[in-house]
Amino acid sequence: MRVDLVVFDIAGTTVYDGDAVHRCLAAAVLAGGAAPSRDAVNRVMGMPKPMAIAALLEAHRGAPPDAADVDRLYSEFERMMIDYYRTSPHVRETDGATEVLRWLRAQGVVVALDTGFAHAITDVIVDRFGWDGDVIDLAVSTDQVPRGRPHPDMVERAMAQFGITDRSRVAKVGDTPADLAEGTAARCGFVIGVTSGSHTREELAACPHTHLIGSLRELPALLDDRVVERAPGDVSEPLLFTPGPLTTSRAVKHAMLRDLGSRDGEFIRLVARLRSRLLAVCGSSAAETFEAVLLQGSGTYAVEAMIGTFVPSFGRLLVVDNGAYGARMGEIARVLGIDMQVLSLPPSDPIDVAAVAKALADDGRFTHVAAVHCETTTGVLNPIARIGAEAHDAGCTMLADAMSSFGAVAIDLARDPIDALAASSNKCLEGVPGCGFVIARRPLLEHGAGRSLALDLAAQWRGFERDGQFRFTPPTHVLLALDRALDELDHEGGVAGRARRYRSNRDHVLAGMRGLGFTEVVAPEHQSDVITAFHCPSDSAFVFDDFYRRLRDRNVVIYPGKLAAVDSFRIGTIGRLYPEDLDALVDAVREVLEAMGVTIDRADALRAS
Numbered sequence: 001m002r003v004d005l006v007v008f009d010i011a012g013t014t015v016y017d018g019d020a021v022h023r024c025l026a027a028a029v030l031a032g033g034a035a036p037s038r039d040a041v042n043r044v045m046g047m048p049k050p051m052a053i054a055a056l057l058e059a060h061r062g063a064p065p066d067a068a069d070v071d072r073l074y075s076e077f078e079r080m081m082i083d084y085y086r087t088s089p090h091v092r093e094t095d096g097a098t099e100v101l102r103w104l105r106a107q108g109v110v111v112a113l114d115t116g117f118a119h120a121i122t123d124v125i126v127d128r129f130g131w132d133g134d135v136i137d138l139a140v141s142t143d144q145v146p147r148g149r150p151h152p153d154m155v156e157r158a159m160a161q162f163g164i165t166d167r168s169r170v171a172k173v174g175d176t177p178a179d180l181a182e183g184t185a186a187r188c189g190f191v192i193g194v195t196s197g198s199h200t201r202e203e204l205a206a207c208p209h210t211h212l213i214g215s216l217r218e219l220p221a222l223l224d225d226r227v228v229e230r231a232p233g234d235v236s237e238p239l240l241f242t243p244g245p246l247t248t249s250r251a252v253k254h255a256m257l258r259d260l261g262s263r264d265g266e267f268i269r270l271v272a273r274l275r276s277r278l279l280a281v282c283g284s285s286a287a288e289t290f291e292a293v294l295l296q297g298s299g300t301y302a303v304e305a306m307i308g309t310f311v312p313s314f315g316r317l318l319v320v321d322n323g324a325y326g327a328r329m330g331e332i333a334r335v336l337g338i339d340m341q342v343l344s345l346p347p348s349d350p351i352d353v354a355a356v357a358k359a360l361a362d363d364g365r366f367t368h369v370a371a372v373h374c375e376t377t378t379g380v381l382n383p384i385a386r387i388g389a390e391a392h393d394a395g396c397t398m399l400a401d402a403m404s405s406f407g408a409v410a411i412d413l414a415r416d417p418i419d420a421l422a423a424s425s426n427k428c429l430e431g432v433p434g435c436g437f438v439i440a441r442r443p444l445l446e447h448g449a450g451r452s453l454a455l456d457l458a459a460q461w462r463g464f465e466r467d468g469q470f471r472f473t474p475p476t477h478v479l480l481a482l483d484r485a486l487d488e489l490d491h492e493g494g495v496a497g498r499a500r501r502y503r504s505n506r507d508h509v510l511a512g513m514r515g516l517g518f519t520e521v522v523a524p525e526h527q528s529d530v531i532t533a534f535h536c537p538s539d540s541a542f543v544f545d546d547f548y549r550r551l552r553d554r555n556v557v558i559y560p561g562k563l564a565a566v567d568s569f570r571i572g573t574i575g576r577l578y579p580e581d582l583d584a585l586v587d588a589v590r591e592v593l594e595a596m597g598v599t600i601d602r603a604d605a606l607r608a609s
Contacts, residue, residue, distance in 0.1 A: 001107050002223050003190060005164050007140075007155050007183075009046065009174030010115040010125060012197030014097040014216070018090035020081065021045065022198070028077035029053055032069060034060035045198050046178025048116050048148030050074045078120060085124045093129060094196070095258060096217040101135050103220060110162045111136045114154035116178070118143040137162070150181030155188065171223065173216075175199055180207040192222070196266055201273055212487065214255075214270070214480065221254035233580030235555045241585055242559045243376045243404055243531045244426045245433050246575030248485070252431060255484035256477040268468040270479055275464065277486050278437060281429075281495065282421070283412035290413055291445055293461045295436045296454075296475055299403040299424035302436025304332045305455035306399055306422045307370060309448040310440070311338050315367040318396070320356055320387065323347045323377030324562045325401060329370050336451050341366075347375065347563055350526050351382045353390060360394040368397045373411075373421075374404040374528045377562045378521050379570070381409070381528035388417035397444070403427055404530045407489060408499050408574065413439065420444055425478055428498065428530070428574050431485035434478035502529040505573035505582050512586030513571070516593065517600030521568050530574050531559070536567040537593075537600045544569060550592040556585050 008014050011021050022041050029036060036056045044052035053073050057065040085091055104111050113131075115122055119141035126132050126139055140157050142148035155172060164170065171190035172183025175197025183191035193204035193212045204212055211222055230237065230250075240247045260267045275292040282290075295302050307329065311317050317340035319330040330342040343359050345351055351371060360366055369391035373384040384405075388398040402411060402421040407428035411421070420440035425431035438457055450456025454472065463471045492498050506529040510520070513534060521533035536542060544560060547569075551558060561568035573582065593600070 004169040005110040006171045007112045012175035024080040028073045029056045046176030048142035100216045112158040113139040149178040152186035155186035177207045184208045232578035238555045242572045249576045255480045260476045302422040305457045308451040309457040317368045320371040323375035357390045370399040372401040378533045379531040385416045392417045425482045431482040434475040508579040508582040531572040542598045554588045556588045
């Protein structure tokens with residue numbers, strides 16, 4: 001285990017009380033003449049309750065209250081809370097609380113509770129849930145230490161009682177800023193905010209912390225060093241060197257191990273948070289002119305919804321195709337009955353911007369342009385901003401398929417001439433498949449009209465704006481995983497940090513594969529860091545299906561080629577992969593080639609390139 005002691009808050013963290021602390025605090029100070037707002041009460045949550053009452057009274061009166069007045073109101077608060085915790089049917093443990101507490105103790109970890117309550121209230125709660133003895137080791141109340149939160153005294157008392165001196169192996173878990181401040185003051189190695197309690201993720205994110213979780217069930221993945229992420233280079237389990245689905249972290253997988261109601265308030269808040277976080281990835285925000293619209297299904301669903309909603313019946317679409325996914329957009333437009341033209345360009349080269357400009361100039365009827373940012377067919381990176389500039393110069397709306405670039409290639413919608421882009425929960429965001437999304441200028445959504453009931457982005461957006469809900473059954477587990485994946489993106493340093501790792505992955509696979517004699521389909525200056533297509537050896541002993549199977553037997557999963565005119569295969573460098581993993585892949589390729597008796601003719605490979 002990575003910890004020796006975990007100190008949990010009670011109300012909002014391990015115990016759900018139906019907002020009783022808010023109500024009882026408000027009722028207590030009302031007897032003193034104050035009527036604080038919910039936000040005002042929220043700001044003192046987690047503090048010792050006499051201090052919280054004094055702060056609320058002072059804010060109302062403009063002067064510190066008498067100690068006797070505070071004592072009188074606190075006594076009434078304590079009476080109400082004790083009665084509520086003893087008798088209310090609405091009091092219950094939070095999701096998985098007892099299970100997680102027992103699991104920690106079974107691993108030899110000391111489990112403590114600390115709280116802004118006095119011990120008279122704490123004892124009632126512990127007794128009601130039967131936690132004393134075999135579930136927790138200690139409960140520390142604010143009246144048992146010289147100073148309550150945000151000071152470190154309660155955490156330090158638990159440390160002292162069990163002889164724990166290494167603060168880096170102590171975790172503080174709570175749902176309020178006061179909890180996070182307490183853990184920070186105690187210099188805990190883990191200061192973990194729980195976003196399903198009294199404060200939102202955004203409120204807790206503004207406080208010092210090491211991790212934010214949506215449920216206590218996520219703790220084992222964080223704290224158990226036996227289930228931390230596999231070591232880079234470890235291929236004891238299958239690794240996906242593909243463009244998606246791809247290898248995900250264990251924490252992302254673990255985030256899906258709970259159920260969430262699609263009409264539940266927590267899920268509605270999750271959806272709103274994801275929409276905001278996706279905008280932030282591309283340099284935008286809800287306060288500006290873009291909106292993020294989530295959609296059930298794969299990335300292709302999002303692309304079809306984008307084209308079908310934003311190209312009106314009178315519109316004409318120019319599809320720029322330099323690979324299978326550009327061609328797919330053309331097929332989508334054809335099936336939808338959209339007036340369109342496909343500009344087909346070589347798949348091994350970036351889109352020729354001059355060719356786009358000429359096509360637009362030759363036919364002044366175009367209203368929309370669609371192109372792929374990173375064409376996964378070969379890994380070529382297209383100059384999407386320059387294409388968008390030509391589209392705008394011609395008076396056209398620019399639609400981008402950013403499926404394989406979003407999260408790893410910088411996109412700034414405040415700067416780049418892109419009106420809408422489609423991407424998905426997997427790929428460079430490193431979530432799991434099952435949710436696409438479109439980020440679009442708000443006027444497009446306001447005036448858009450879908451050609452399909454389920455893939456109507458405008459209707460989906462209006463639904464989110466109205467009640468925060470999906471119109472049809474949402475992929476709840478996929479969205480929980482995406483939220484955790486976005487945490488990991490933030491921890492890695494955002495798009496720039498992730499891009500550095502992917503670039504290092506690509507450098508390693510290029511060096512290794514070139515060392516074996518392979519050559520790439522795309523020239524290095526045009527290659528993205530997402531996926532690389534390699535020419536197949538010309539040796540007749542090389543049969544791709546056999547090559548693939550032998551690599552798969554070594555837990556290395558690659559991707560076949562997608563170019564009809566070029567015999568190739570592809571190796572992805574995205575997902576939860578590291579340079580050491582690409583080195584392991586190269587070693588596996590070397591072993592397989594030797595086992596197959598394949599010799600790579602370098603001169604032939606160079607001619608093929």
